[in-house]
Amino acid sequence: MARMSMAHNLHSYWQALPLTLVLLAFLVFPIAVIGIVSFWDYNSYSLIPDFMLDNYQYLLSSPVTLQAYLNTFKYAALTWFFTLSIGFTVAYFLAFHLRSTRTQTLCFVICTVPFFTSNIIRMISWIPLLGRNGLVNSTLQASGLTEQPLSFLLYSDFAVVLAYVHLYTLFMVVPIFNSMMRIDRNLVEAAVDAGASGFQIIRDIIVPLSRSGIIVGSIFVFTLVMGDFVTVKIMGGGIKANVGMMIYNEISLLQYPAAAASAIVLLATVMIMLVILFRLVDIRKEL
Amino acid sequence: MNKRPGSFYPLAAFFALFVLFLYGPTITIALLSFQGPGGGLTFPMRGASFHWFGQLFEAQAVGNFGTSLRRSLLLGLAVMICTVVFSLLAGLAFRKRFKGQSVIFYLTLTSLIIPSILISLGIGLMFDRLNLESTWYSSGFGSHLTWTLPFGLLIMFAVFNRFNPSYEMASVDLGASHWQTFRYILLPLLAPSLMGIGLFGFTLSYDEFARTLMTSGSFNTLPLELFAMTTNVTSPVLYALGTLTTAISLSVIALTLLALRVFRRKSVRESEA
Numbered sequence: 033m034a035r036m037s038m039a040h041n042l043h044s045y046w047q048a049l050p051l052t053l054v055l056l057a058f059l060v061f062p063i064a065v066i067g068i069v070s071f072w073d074y075n076s077y078s079l080i081p082d083f084m085l086d087n088y089q090y091l092l093s094s095p096v097t098l099q100a101y102l103n104t105f106k107y108a109a110l111t112w113f114f115t116l117s118i119g120f121t122v123a124y125f126l127a128f129h130l131r132s133t134r135t136q137t138l139c140f141v142i143c144t145v146p147f148f149t150s151n152i153i154r155m156i157s158w159i160p161l162l163g164r165n166g167l168v169n170s171t172l173q174a175s176g177l178t179e180q181p182l183s184f185l186l187y188s189d190f191a192v193v194l195a196y197v198h199l200y201t202l203f204m205v206v207p208i209f210n211s212m213m214r215i216d217r218n219l220v221e222a223a224v225d226a227g228a229s230g231f232q233i234i235r236d237i238i239v240p241l242s243r244s245g246i247i248v249g250s251i252f253v254f255t256l257v258m259g260d261f262v263t264v265k266i267m268g269g270g271i272k273a274n275v276g277m278m279i280y281n282e283i284s285l286l287q288y289p290a291a292a293a294s295a296i297v298l299l300a301t302v303m304i305m306l307v308i309l310f311r312l313v314d315i316r317k318e319l
Numbered sequence: 320m321n322k323r324p325g326s327f328y329p330l331a332a333f334f335a336l337f338v339l340f341l342y343g344p345t346i347t348i349a350l351l352s353f354q355g356p357g358g359g360l361t362f363p364m365r366g367a368s369f370h371w372f373g374q375l376f377e378a379q380a381v382g383n384f385g386t387s388l389r390r391s392l393l394l395g396l397a398v399m400i401c402t403v404v405f406s407l408l409a410g411l412a413f414r415k416r417f418k419g420q421s422v423i424f425y426l427t428l429t430s431l432i433i434p435s436i437l438i439s440l441g442i443g444l445m446f447d448r449l450n451l452e453s454t455w456y457s458s459g460f461g462s463h464l465t466w467t468l469p470f471g472l473l474i475m476f477a478v479f480n481r482f483n484p485s486y487e488m489a490s491v492d493l494g495a496s497h498w499q500t501f502r503y504i505l506l507p508l509l510a511p512s513l514m515g516i517g518l519f520g521f522t523l524s525y526d527e528f529a530r531t532l533m534t535s536g537s538f539n540t541l542p543l544e545l546f547a548m549t550t551n552v553t554s555p556v557l558y559a560l561g562t563l564t565t566a567i568s569l570s571v572i573a574l575t576l577l578a579l580r581v582f583r584r585k586s587v588r589e590s591e592a
Contacts, residue, residue, distance in 0.1 A: 047412035048423055050405040051468060055426045058461035059433070062441025069444055122337050125330040129323075141332070147567040148340050148518065150393045150526040152545050154563040157344030160351055160558075167347070167362055198340065230326055251432065259434020260527055266549055279436050283533065288444060295437050302434060 037046045063299070070292035079288055087293035088250050095295075097278070101301075104274040106188075107264075109259040113194040116246065118197065119204025123245075124238065126205075128220075129211035141204050144204025155195050155266045162186040162194075200256055204249035211245030212238065247313040251306065258302050323484060352558035360408030360555060371559035384544060384560060390455055391541035395525040397460060402467040403513050409468075410475025431469035435529030438462050443533035453536040462530040463523075470519045478512045507586070511579050518575040522568055 073082040091097050122143065130136040146154065156204045162185040169181040184190050215238065223233050239246075261276030268277075275298050282291035350373060351358075355366025375384055442462050446453045454460070486508065490500040528542040535543060541564060548557050 040413055041417050044412040044415045044417035044420075047408040048420070049408075050401075050410040051472065052423055054405065054468060055423070056429060058442055058465050059426060059430045059438070062445045063433075063437065065445045065448060066437065066441045068418070069448075073411045081420065112336055118337060121330065125334050129327050129330055134515055142338055143341070145569070145572060148522040148526075148563050148572050149345070150528075150542060150545070150561075152526075152528055152549070153346060153348070153565055156545075156549060156557065160347050161344055163361060164322055167359045170362070198344070201337075202341075207322045231326070249368055255432040255434070260529075261436055262546070266546075273427075276434065276436050279440070283440060285561070290442075291440060295434075298434055299437055300361060306432065306495065319461075 042272055045097045066295050069289050070296050072289045072292075074287060074289045076286075087289050088297070091290070091293050091297060096273075100273050100275050103272065104258060104276075107274060108195060108254055111200065111257050112194070112195045112250060112253055114197045115201045115204045116250065119201050119208055120246070121247060122201075122214055123205050123208035123242075124234070127215075128238075140209065143202055147202055150262065151199055152262065152266070154199060155263060158191065158195060158198075158267070159186065161192060165306065177196075180279075187267070189268075189272060191267040191269075192264055192272060194255075195263050196257055196260075199263070200253050203256065207248040208242050208245040211242040224308075232310075243299045244313045249310060251309050254305065254309070255302055259298065271316035272293045322398050332520060349562045349565070351555055352562040353547045354555045354558075358555060359379065360553065360558075363445045371555045374556045374565070375559055375563065383539075384541075385543045390538060391525050394455055394460060394463065394540060395521045397456070398467055398522035398524035399517050401464060402471045403494075403517050405464075405468060406471025406475050406516050407509070407513060409472050409493055410479060413472075413476065414479055421475060425433040427469045430465045430530075431473075436532075438465050438530045439533040446534075453534055454529070455535040455538055455540055458534040458536070459531055459540065462534040463527055466527055466530055467520045469521050470523065471516045471575040474516050474519070478509065481506075514578055514582070522571055525568065525571075526564075 035281070069079065069084050070087055073080040073086070075085055126136060126139055126143075130139060149201070159166070164181045164183065164186075166185070168185060169178075172178045173181065184228070219237055220233055220239075223237055228236070259276055261274065261280045264274050264277050265274055265280065273281075279291050279294045279298065282288075282294060345527055351360070351362070352371055353369070354364055354371060356367045356370040358365040409423075413424075420427070439462065441555045443453060443459050446458045451457070486504050490504045495503070526542060527540075528546060531540055531543060539547065545557075545560060545564070548560065
């Protein structure tokens with residue numbers, strides 16, 4: 033028996049090899065390159081191998097960086113709040129109020145299908161609704177609620193957060209729904225029999241027992257918003273900046289070492305926050 | 320059947336609004352892509368026509384949408400195949416204990432949640448420093464795998480967490496070889512999950528933008544083409560292309576669901592026979 037399990041172990045090594053090689057070549061090595069280049073010097077034409085801290089020094093002392101980080105945290109906090117509220121409510125409805133498994137599966141699929149379509153198109157889709165002559169503004173004006181078109185609807189913080197909530201709520205729905213489906217229905221039954229109100233059941237049973245789903249969803253939403261630049265670029269109309277846009281702009285100006293330093297600082301920020309969140313949950317048990 | 324609780328109705332209404340929120344915008348641009356030739360980017364509709372879809376196929380109107388579509392489809396297929404095979408193998412590997420497994424697991428998680436712009440910048444810089452040319456089928460392909468493989472591996476974990484190993488044991492007890500057990504027991508049992516992984520692999524690659532941005536070299540994939548269009552195209556032709564791509568994504572999802580159905584029917588029939 034011992035020999036057999038040894039053989040299996042050896043199989044594991046070659047079976048894990050393709051994944052490992054892809055991760056080494058396209059994740060570990062590129063990040064190492066970013067790390068190295070972040071200490072390099074550059075001029076308008078080329079990168080100059082060096083070991084200097086100027087990129088970091090400039091980055092960490094610039095008010096632009098601070099502003100970008102504050103903006104990004106603001107987006108992350110707002111998006112987290114809305115995706116969690118909406119995602120929890122939707123997951124709760126799916127898990128506890130739909131009786132047949134068929135309807136439940138159908139509604140769940142309806143919630144997840146947009147995940148498999150293009151984010152860029154889903155963002156572009158807001159333009160005819162939110163633009164100055166868009167559906168929302170023309171409806172508001174026609175009904176006499178506003179006289180001028182509201183300009184904050186598109187190319188604004190509002191539009192950016194709206195798009196985040198639109199794109200990422202399902203990252204909350206799926207893990208929270210998953211946790212809720214594992215809650216023993218007898219617990220809820222017992223609480224009802226003991227006279228608990230609906231609100232008490234949610235607060236004292238459902239929220240604590242869906243905790244891990246909430247954390248997994250938060251990890252997704254948080255990291256997606258922290259590293260985003262596409263949404264801010266399209267929905268912010270080029271006037272709003274977050275950390276991702278800052279890096280994107282440096283790349284566009286071919287200031288690779290500066291972009292690399294910004295990227296490393298972003299990575300460190302995200303990692304620190306993830307270490308905290310991962311302490312709260314064991315991912316492998318959640319699958 | 321006992322009465323639904325009073326909270327059912329407001330929650331159902333909330334859910335309906337949520338679905339409207341999810342799909343409303345996409346439906347709007349689908350409608351607007353059928354604008355008449357004189358129509359603009361917003362309502363009202365000025366007639367209805369296939370004018371803007373026709374425009375798509377005239378090369379000068381929107382750059383090279385046909386070739387970028389072909390690139391995206393090819394890349395999606397290649398990424399799908401590799402994602403399915405590599406995830407299956409890695410999933411099998413993780414059923415046993417082996418040295419370095421937690422490192423690989425955490426690297427996979429990192430690959431999933433790392434800000435995409437780091438992958439883009441890192442692979443772009445790496446190819447540049449190694450004097451390799453960035454192309455969609457080399458660096459672009461690798462960057463897509465960093466996005467699809469984590470989903471594949473996590474799905475495999477979810478599958479094996481619920482997997483009943485007694486079929487395999489029975490097969491081994493009956494004298495089947497490793498290969499036979501894999502081919503005739505494991506693979507058919509895993510097939511539906513592998514189709515699911517294939518769906519993730521294809522659609523995530525087909526729609527991927529941020530990780531492709533600096534890794535696709537001088538030729539655009541479809542999402543990059545779309546992104547470029549958002550800044551310089553101001554006619555409903557943008558919506559027509561968006562509607563077309565969404566239709567392709569939806570057909571892939573529908574095909575997968577259909578294939579799963581057929582497969583399930585077939586295995587039910589076989590088990591009854």
